[in-house]
Amino acid sequence: MIAYNTLVVLSGCALLGVAAGTVGTFALLRGRALVADAVGHAALPGVAVAALIVALVGADPRALPPLLAGAAIAGLLGVLAVQALTRTRRIREDAAIAIVLSAFYAAGVALLSWLQTLPGAAQAGLSKFILGQAAAMRAEDAYIAATVAATCLVLVLLAFQRLRAVAFDMDFARVQGLRTDRTDLLLLALIVLVCVSGLQAVGLILVVALLVLPAATARLLTHRLPRMLALAAGCGALAGAAGAWVSAMRPEVPTGAAVVLLAALLFTLALLFAPERGLLARLWVLLRRRLAADTEHFLRAAWEAQEAAGAGPGTAGDRWAPIGAVAAARGWSAGKAARLAAWLALRGLVARAEGHVHLTPRGATLARRAVRAHRAVEHHLLAAGTADADSADRLADLLEHGLPPEMAARLLPEPSALPASPHALGAGR
Amino acid sequence: MTLQDFLMLDLPPLLAAMLAGGTCGLLGSFLLLRRESLIGDALSHAVLPGIVLGFAFTGARAGLPMLLGAMLAGLAAVALIAVVQKAARLDPGAAIGAVFTTFFAVGLVLLEVTGARSVDLDLDCVLFGQLETLVWTEGRDLAALLDPAALAALPRQLGLMAGVALVVAVAVAAFWRPIKLACFDPAFARAIGLPSRSIELALALLVAAAAVAAFEAVGSILVVALLVCPAAALRLMTDRYTVQVLGGAGLGALLGAVGYALAGPVPAALGVDLALNAAGVIGTLGGLVVAAAALLRPRRRPAAAAITA
Numbered sequence: 001m002i003a004y005n006t007l008v009v010l011s012g013c014a015l016l017g018v019a020a021g022t023v024g025t026f027a028l029l030r031g032r033a034l035v036a037d038a039v040g041h042a043a044l045p046g047v048a049v050a051a052l053i054v055a056l057v058g059a060d061p062r063a064l065p066p067l068l069a070g071a072a073i074a075g076l077l078g079v080l081a082v083q084a085l086t087r088t089r090r091i092r093e094d095a096a097i098a099i100v101l102s103a104f105y106a107a108g109v110a111l112l113s114w115l116q117t118l119p120g121a122a123q124a125g126l127s128k129f130i131l132g133q134a135a136a137m138r139a140e141d142a143y144i145a146a147t148v149a150a151t152c153l154v155l156v157l158l159a160f161q162r163l164r165a166v167a168f169d170m171d172f173a174r175v176q177g178l179r180t181d182r183t184d185l186l187l188l189a190l191i192v193l194v195c196v197s198g199l200q201a202v203g204l205i206l207v208v209a210l211l212v213l214p215a216a217t218a219r220l221l222t223h224r225l226p227r228m229l230a231l232a233a234g235c236g237a238l239a240g241a242a243g244a245w246v247s248a249m250r251p252e253v254p255t256g257a258a259v260v261l262l263a264a265l266l267f268t269l270a271l272l273f274a275p276e277r278g279l280l281a282r283l284w285v286l287l288r289r290r291l292a293a294d295t296e297h298f299l300r301a302a303w304e305a306q307e308a309a310g311a312g313p314g315t316a317g318d319r320w321a322p323i324g325a326v327a328a329a330r331g332w333s334a335g336k337a338a339r340l341a342a343w344l345a346l347r348g349l350v351a352r353a354e355g356h357v358h359l360t361p362r363g364a365t366l367a368r369r370a371v372r373a374h375r376a377v378e379h380h381l382l383a384a385g386t387a388d389a390d391s392a393d394r395l396a397d398l399l400e401h402g403l404p405p406e407m408a409a410r411l412l413p414e415p416s417a418l419p420a421s422p423h424a425l426g427a428g429r
Numbered sequence: 430m431t432l433q434d435f436l437m438l439d440l441p442p443l444l445a446a447m448l449a450g451g452t453c454g455l456l457g458s459f460l461l462l463r464r465e466s467l468i469g470d471a472l473s474h475a476v477l478p479g480i481v482l483g484f485a486f487t488g489a490r491a492g493l494p495m496l497l498g499a500m501l502a503g504l505a506a507v508a509l510i511a512v513v514q515k516a517a518r519l520d521p522g523a524a525i526g527a528v529f530t531t532f533f534a535v536g537l538v539l540l541e542v543t544g545a546r547s548v549d550l551d552l553d554c555v556l557f558g559q560l561e562t563l564v565w566t567e568g569r570d571l572a573a574l575l576d577p578a579a580l581a582a583l584p585r586q587l588g589l590m591a592g593v594a595l596v597v598a599v600a601v602a603a604f605w606r607p608i609k610l611a612c613f614d615p616a617f618a619r620a621i622g623l624p625s626r627s628i629e630l631a632l633a634l635l636v637a638a639a640a641v642a643a644f645e646a647v648g649s650i651l652v653v654a655l656l657v658c659p660a661a662a663l664r665l666m667t668d669r670y671t672v673q674v675l676g677g678a679g680l681g682a683l684l685g686a687v688g689y690a691l692a693g694p695v696p697a698a699l700g701v702d703l704a705l706n707a708a709g710v711i712g713t714l715g716g717l718v719v720a721a722a723a724l725l726r727p728r729r730r731p732a733a734a735a736i737t738a
Contacts, residue, residue, distance in 0.1 A: 034467065034522040041650070088723050091661050094522065095466035099661055099719050102470075102654035106712020109557050109651070110692075113706035130556055131537065205650065209530035212523050220517055252541050257534035264531040271517055279516055 005139050006248050010241045012142030012149075013134060013201050013259075017210065017240025019149035020198060021232035022156050023190045024211035025218060025225075029167035030187060033215070034097050037208040038082055039075040039195045041101035044108025044204055046074025047129050048115060055118070064141050067129075068148075068196050071204075075192040078104050132203030132256035134244040141200055148197035152190050159186055164225060201244060203256035210236060213263035220270040220277045239263035291343075293401045298340045299349065299367035300374060301326040302357055308425040320356035329425070368418065369408075373400040375419050376411035382422055389423040433569055439694055441563040441584050446685030446711060448590040449643035450655050452597050454681020456636050457660035458674045462612040463632075466657050467522060468507070471529035472633065473640040473652035475506035477536025477555065480641060485543035496589065496641050503637025506532050507630075533649075558648030558708030560689065563587070586645045593642040597635050601674070604628070609670060647708035655681055658715030665722040680718070688714045 027033045050070025054061055078100050085096035112126060128136055137145075156163065162183045165173035174180050191211065198207040218231035243259030272279050305321035327337035341357050344350045349363035359367055377396035381387045387395055412419065460469045479502025483495035506528055514524035540552065553559070563586060567579035574580070601608065610618040611628045619625045636656070643652045659680035663673045688711030696703040 028519070028523055031520050031522065033520075034526050037470075037526060085661075085719070085723060088665060088726070090665055090726075091461075091723075092464060092466075094464065095461055095657055095661055098466045098470045098653055098657040099716065102651060102657060102712055103716020103719070106651055106654055106709045106716065108709070109648075110705045110709030110713055113557075113709060114703070117702075117704060127556070131552070206530050206534060208526050209534070212526040212530070216517055216519055216523060216527055219519070254537050257537040260530050260534040261538065264527070264534070267527060271513070277517070282516075 006245075008139040008142045009134055009137045009201075009248065010244050012137070012146040013244035014237040014241035015146045015149045016194075016198055016201055017214070017236030017238065017259075018233040019152040019236075020194050020207075020210040020240070021214040021218070021234070021236030022229055023152055023187075023194045024215035024236070025229050025232045026156070026163045026167050026187055027191055027211055028215040028219065030184075032187065032191070033212045034094070034208065035079060035082065035188065036191050036195055036211045038078050038097045038101045038104075039192050040199075040204040040207040041108075042078025042081075042104035043071035043075045043196065043199060044105050044130070045111055046070035046072070046077075046108075047126060047199070048108050048111035049074075051126055052111075052115060052118075062125075064144050064200070068144065068199065071129075071199055072192055072196045074104065075195055076189075079188050079192065128203075129199050130203050130205060131254035132199070132201050132206070132247075132259070133251070134201045134247045134255040135251040137200055145197045145201060148193055152193050152197070155186070155190060159183065163187065201240070201255055202259050203254065206256035206260045209260040209263060210240070213260070213267045214239065217263075217267045217270045220267075220274040235263065235266050239266060289401075294340055295344065295349075296366075296370040296401060297330055297397070298326060298337070298344060299359070299363060300370040301329040302350065302359055303364075303367040303371050304421065304425045305329065306359075307421075320353070320358045322356050323352075324355065326357070370400065372412065372418055373403045373408045375421060376400075376408045377403065378422055379419060380411045393423055432571065436569070436571075436573065437565050439689075441565045441587060442560040442707065443686060443689050444587055445563055445584075445590060445645075446560060446647070446689040446707065447682040448587070448594050448685075449639075449647055449652075450659070450681035450683070450685030450711070451678045452590070452594045452639045452681070453643055453652060453655035454659035454684075455597060455601060455674065455678035456632070456639055457656040457658075457681070458663065458677040459608060459612055459632055460636065460656060461660040461664055462673070463615075466660075467525050468510075468633065469636055469640075469656040470653045471506060471510065471525045472503050472636050473644070473649055473656065474529040474536075475532035476500075476502050476637055476640050476644065477533055477649055478502050478539055480644065481536050481539040481543060485539070496593075496638060499641040499644075500634055500637045502532065503633060503640070504630075507633045554645065555649045557706055558651055559645060560647065560707040561693070586642075589645075590642040593638045597639060600631070600635060604631075608632075613670075647711060651708045651712045654712035654715040655684070658712075658719050659684060662715075662718045662722040665719070665726040684711055684714050684718065688712075 024033065024036075027036065047067050047070050050066045051061065053070075054063070054066050059066070081100045082093065082096045085091045085099060086093050091099070115126070125136065162173075162178055163186070165176065165178055166180050166183045166187070170180060173183075194211060195204070195207050198210055202210055214232040214235035215228075217235045218228040221231055222228050239259050239262040242262050243255055246258040246262075247253055247255035270278065273281075275281055302321045305325045306319045309319055309321070323337050323341050324334065326332075326341075327334050330337070341350060341352055344357075344363065345352045348360060349366060350357040350359055374396050377399050378389075378392045381392040381395055382389065457466075457469065460466050476499035479498035479500070480495045481498075483498030486498075487494045510521075510524050510528045513519060513528055514521055517524070519527070536555075537552075540555075563584045565583050567573055567576075567582035607618070607623050607628055610623060611625055615625055618628075639656075640652050643655060647655065660673070660677045662680060663676045667673055667676065689707045691714070692705045692707035692710040
């Protein structure tokens with residue numbers, strides 16, 4: 001049975017993840033993701049000063065709102081500092097972000113060490129904001145984080161059209177008469193809000209990951225913005241809730257680390273297994289393409305071996321070509337040629353016997369098409385005077401695959417003719 | 430404050446702060462000119478798992494395993510950033526953000542799992558630095574400065590930092606021209622046959638080493654301040670390469686010394702009861718120096734004036 005408090009905290013972290021995923025998507029598309037890093041780190045002195053003021057006034061030092069307000073103000077100051085530094089034109093944005101995050105954080109560290117020497121409990125538990133500690137969250141803290149996150153979501157939905165325009169095509173948005181500077185400012189404000197609401201759960205060092213990782217995961221999975229937003233929100237919610245749960249069970253594990261590792265796990269899975277952009281999918285496409293090219297080369301070499309054996313151009317004749325001759329013509333090892341022959345035999349494109357291959361009717365059709373494409377490119381290159389016979393052969397090897405038949409027909413107008421090869425066939429070229 | 434106090438309590442942290450500042454300030458200029466400041470940020474976070482593992486294997490804060498682990502972790506992070514950036518088609522910033530946070534999180538969890546967390550290596554050291562804990566028990570008088578036995582009792586972090594500083598300085602001096610070319614015109618450097626990739630890699634390795642050496646002094650995150658702030662301040666003030674690089678190193682060392690002095694010894698000498706975290710003060714000073722440089726920088730003559738002149 002999960003305690004009521006834990007349940008509230010989990011829901012709060014899930015909602016935080018939704019907001020971070022949504023805002024992070026726009027931040028990522030706009031190339032602004034790392035601003036969150038500066039904002040998060042910059043929040044530390046804000047929290048420290050706010051705690052000091054609260055202690056001076058004598059209010060409840062555990063109350064969250066003043067601390068978060070301080071964090072938000074400091075975060076905004078950090079963003080402004082980044083922009084001011086970038087405006088010098090000598091310090092680029094990346095360096096400006098690094099300067100602001102380290103200097104603000106350092107100021108926070110110095111302030112914290114000073115607070116520690118003061119009487120009273122002004123600094124008690126402030127360091128939990130650095131790495132996050134969901135286990136220490138009370139229900140009312142979770143409500144506050146959830147409210148801020150919900151505000152972000154509403155703002156994103158209200159400004160959806162503008163944010164989309166700015167994220168994809170800044171210049172077009174400007175030409176359309178949108179106030180892009182205002183939209184940019186809104187995006188920055190949203191980033192600050194998300195960072196602040198994530199302080200207690202994730203901590204200020206790692207809150208940037210909550211904005212980047214779910215959005216990057218979604219980016220791998222889809223091209224469409226609405227789907228990307230939904231996926232990023234889902235990943236964020238999952239990582240947020242699961243991370244908070246891990247940390248509630250094992251308080252010594254910093255929540256921020258747990259949340260980030262879960263988000264990183266989702267990202268890694270997407271990176272490997274995404275249907276189109278995943279590494280495995282792309283490796284599969286690459287291997288299939290390579291096999292297709294090898295197939296065409298084998299068939300063409302078999303055809304040309306028959307031609308060289310006297311069948312004459314354009315007719316394959318009913319001859320058997322030695323696999324060794326194919327391997328020599330392509331410069332392949334005997335093993336590779338034998339494996340390809342076995343594969344093509346399996347596909348019913350060649351018949352195999354005693355180290356020779358014979359094109360089946362289907363194989364002959366494919367082989368003729370490959371020869372035609374190859375020679376079309378060769379003759380075209382020669383006619384254009386861009387290559388001699390040898391380099392035309394090599395260039396054509398690269399170009400012919402995937403050359404559509406219409407294109408070959410444009411290069412070689414007579415449909416039935418198969419021109420002679422411009423160079424000698426066989427090995428040793 | 431007596432001389433003995435200074436030698437025992439203040440000299441080691443002062444030296445550590447200056448060595449860390451000088452090493453990082455030197456390398457920071459190259460990062461800034463190569464537009465890789467964020468790589469410095471990423472590396473300083475990403476070395477954490479390597480440090481923790483190196484610590485866990487030896488069970489003590491021995492310099493070499495931690496250095497080795499950190500350099501491996503740094504290399505892995507740089508390689509992974511390149512892979513993620515290419516494979517996921519992210520912009521460099523987002524790829525860096527995705528990778529270094531993950532490494533840092535792994536380091537934090539390893540710190541718990543391996544039991545490396547102890548009096549020696551704890552979260553506070555990672556987050557705030559531990560300059561103040563460096564003491565030289567044998568530093569009783571000036572004669573100890575020349576006494577090998579007493580010098581051997583210096584905190585061993587100082588030895589590691591001095592070693593890294595020496596290696597970095599020698600490497601920079603030996604490859605002055607190639608590095609310069611690789612900073613300003615990587616394409617040209619490649620065209621004339623310089624091993625541009627190797628220089629890049631070596632630079633990353635040196636930054637990782639500097640990050641470990643400085644890590645114990647100022648903490649994981651404030652290394653970033655030492656890597657970026659001196660270089661950026663010099664970049665605002667000068668266009669001359671030599672001034673930029675050497676000045677960066679000097680400013681870094683100066684920041685370390687002044688920051689440490691302001692954090693404890695100076696207020697104490699003035700009779701003020703104020704002891705701040707030295708690393709925090711150093712980083713804050715770094716930010717202030719950049720801000721001052723941005724305000725005071727020499728304005729370049731406008732182009733129109735140059736034409737009519």
